[in-house]
Amino acid sequence: MQGETRRSGRENRDARPHGGYGAAAVSKAVLLLTALLFASCATPAPSPAPATRGLGEPEVSVPTKPADAGVTPPAPSGLEDPLTSGLPGPQDLKRLDFRNGEPRLPIKLMEGREVVTFSPRARMRLRFGGPGDKVLDAPAGSRWTVRVTQGEPAQWSARVQLGEFRFADKAGLAEAQETWRARGLAVRTHTLGSVYGIAGKVIDNRRYLLLSDEALTPEAAAKQQAELLRRHGLRTTLFEEVRKPSRAILELKDENDAVVGLAQDRLDAETPDGTGFDVRQVEYGVGYDFHAFEDRSFRGALQFAVDRSGKLAVVNVVGLEDLLKGLVPSEIFARAHPEALKAQAVTARGEVLAKVGIKHLADPYLLCSEQHCAVYRGRTGEAASTTAAVEATRGQALFSQDGRLVDSVYSAVCGGHTEDNDVVWGGPPDPSLRGRPDLLEPAPDVPGPSNLKAWLATADVPAACKLSSFAQPTKFRWEKRFTQGQVDALTEKLGVGTIQGLALSERGVSGRARLLTVSGTKGATQVRGELNIRRLFGMLNSSMATVEAERDAEGRLTGWLFRGGGWGHGVGMCQTGAIGRAEAGQRYPEILRFYFNGAEVAPIY
Numbered sequence: 001m002q003g004e005t006r007r008s009g010r011e012n013r014d015a016r017p018h019g020g021y022g023a024a025a026v027s028k029a030v031l032l033l034t035a036l037l038f039a040s041c042a043t044p045a046p047s048p049a050p051a052t053r054g055l056g057e058p059e060v061s062v063p064t065k066p067a068d069a070g071v072t073p074p075a076p077s078g079l080e081d082p083l084t085s086g087l088p089g090p091q092d093l094k095r096l097d098f099r100n101g102e103p104r105l106p107i108k109l110m111e112g113r114e115v116v117t118f119s120p121r122a123r124m125r126l127r128f129g130g131p132g133d134k135v136l137d138a139p140a141g142s143r144w145t146v147r148v149t150q151g152e153p154a155q156w157s158a159r160v161q162l163g164e165f166r167f168a169d170k171a172g173l174a175e176a177q178e179t180w181r182a183r184g185l186a187v188r189t190h191t192l193g194s195v196y197g198i199a200g201k202v203i204d205n206r207r208y209l210l211l212s213d214e215a216l217t218p219e220a221a222a223k224q225q226a227e228l229l230r231r232h233g234l235r236t237t238l239f240e241e242v243r244k245p246s247r248a249i250l251e252l253k254d255e256n257d258a259v260v261g262l263a264q265d266r267l268d269a270e271t272p273d274g275t276g277f278d279v280r281q282v283e284y285g286v287g288y289d290f291h292a293f294e295d296r297s298f299r300g301a302l303q304f305a306v307d308r309s310g311k312l313a314v315v316n317v318v319g320l321e322d323l324l325k326g327l328v329p330s331e332i333f334a335r336a337h338p339e340a341l342k343a344q345a346v347t348a349r350g351e352v353l354a355k356v357g358i359k360h361l362a363d364p365y366l367l368c369s370e371q372h373c374a375v376y377r378g379r380t381g382e383a384a385s386t387t388a389a390v391e392a393t394r395g396q397a398l399f400s401q402d403g404r405l406v407d408s409v410y411s412a413v414c415g416g417h418t419e420d421n422d423v424v425w426g427g428p429p430d431p432s433l434r435g436r437p438d439l440l441e442p443a444p445d446v447p448g449p450s451n452l453k454a455w456l457a458t459a460d461v462p463a464a465c466k467l468s469s470f471a472q473p474t475k476f477r478w479e480k481r482f483t484q485g486q487v488d489a490l491t492e493k494l495g496v497g498t499i500q501g502l503a504l505s506e507r508g509v510s511g512r513a514r515l516l517t518v519s520g521t522k523g524a525t526q527v528r529g530e531l532n533i534r535r536l537f538g539m540l541n542s543s544m545a546t547v548e549a550e551r552d553a554e555g556r557l558t559g560w561l562f563r564g565g566g567w568g569h570g571v572g573m574c575q576t577g578a579i580g581r582a583e584a585g586q587r588y589p590e591i592l593r594f595y596f597n598g599a600e601v602a603p604i605y
């Protein structure tokens with residue numbers, strides 16, 4: 001369990017299936033998926049992929065030279081000679097593939113690498129990208145090294161992303177446009193997301209982005225972000241647009257360090273039965289204090305591509321169910337009650353589907369394996385208990401009473417009360433994401449969040465996340481103290497001088513705040529947004545909090561004390577609460593029905 005499922009930004013989703021479809025219509029929807037997915041992306045749309053041949057079918061083409069080599073490098077002993085074949089271009093790495101009705105997704109394992117070593121767990125077929133594409137078969141257990149050479153980074157520009165709106169929230173988008181124009185900033189809109197069909201269900205996760213109108217260099221865009229933070233207390237992200245794709249030659253060596261072949265921009269590796277690969281020294285936790293390397297094993301296929309910096313990106317193309325087997329154990333305790341694990345598997349499946357075509361638009365993959373998307377360790381991270389939960393709920397997702405795919409978000413500890421989606425992320429209210437008390441028994445004498453100080457001070461709250469055997473007392477209720485100097489340093493970019501006042505307001509039903517007023521010796525400003533407030537103070541556990549000034553005997557400000565409850569945004573399923581409900585005898589459909597306001601579990605494949 002990682003505290004919450006997002007560490008940088010938050011998307012408001014509008015995922016609305018549009019009624020039942022017959023088999024022919026669904027087939028058309030699936031065929032149209034790629035075009036719909038990339039029509040809204042800033043990067044160029046991929047060319048159609050040529051027909052591919054099964055791994056067991058014979059080759060019918062003739063030998064060819066590598067893309068930029070004068071001679072064909074010798075094949076290692078015991079392997080077939082490289083042969084020509086068709087291979088989709090680099091942008092096809094972002095294609096959402098379907099096999100047996102189950103989506104396969106390209107997931108980044110690591111990037112920015114010069115060299116990567118891997119081994120197949122079964123017979124492998126390698127495909128080399130570039131003019132005169134080649135194919136090479138290799139035995140199980142053989143060791144291979146991919147090295148990037150002649151790398152050229154991508155050229156890209158950026159616009160500052162000012163807001164994000166559900167596709168149905170036309171009114172909210174129009175209001176935000178007028179607000180920014182009144183502030184003197186020219187803006188434009190961009191439609192993001194896709195519509196696609198899976199086994200009779202049409203999934204629509206489109207939304208609008210509100211962007212600054214001018215395309216800037218990355219450096220100029222960063223300066224504009226800093227100015228928006230100073231003037232309006234708004235922390236923003238960048239919307240990136242690739243002007244010229246990155247390029248490189250990928251060099252493949254065998255275990256004797258002999259060059260076997262060269263690929264232009266892309267190299268694919270696949271085992272016929274999906275057994276997968278072992279990858280040496282997978283980098284993880286970049287930017288965190290747990291940054292390290294680990295040998296890992298993955299199901300599915302591997303794709304070696306060129307990242308935006310002109311270096312090597314390693315991508316795992318894996319079926320959604322196998323993805324979940326390596327993902328769910330990172331999101332919840334594997335020792336938790338089986339019904340809670342099933343609830344987590346269903347919500348995680350819906351979350352993955354909701355992210356398709358939304359993130360990493362300028363990268364050669366759809367999702368990453370870090371906290372930005374969801375932590376995924378492949379076969380290495382699997383646990384028998386969570387694998388059983390994934391298999392028991394195969395293909396199941398949550399649907400609202402009006403047939404929408406539910407945006408099945410979750411956080412670690414709700415603190416006794418969940419929150420409304422619009423309080424945390426803005427946009428229109430989602431009927432499936434309404435905050436409510438998360439109590440396992442009636443408690444008429446317990447003050448609610450409307451009396452926040454009393455609510456946070458009450459120890460005997462019969463909340464599911466407090467009564468769970470996995471309860472975390474220091475997350476259910478917590479304190480965080482800052483010195484005056486620390487607060488001044490954290491708020492320096494706001495430009496208001498020495499801090500004299502902090503005030504939280506615009507609270508939701510759980511008591512979570514979405515507005516912070518910061519007053520100082522040089523003026524005052526406001527920080528809007530639940531996540532922005534938490535980030536300002538080094539990632540507070542939640543914004544269900546109060547803040548008080550601390551003074552010395554002479555009345556001088558010495559610091560600030562936050563008292564709060566919960567860990568995470570509090571919208572949707574409380575993961576620790578789900579464990580408590582399972583331990584109290586509830587099955588996973590009942591748990592999900594509670595947290596998502598009557599939503600029902602239904603198969604999508």
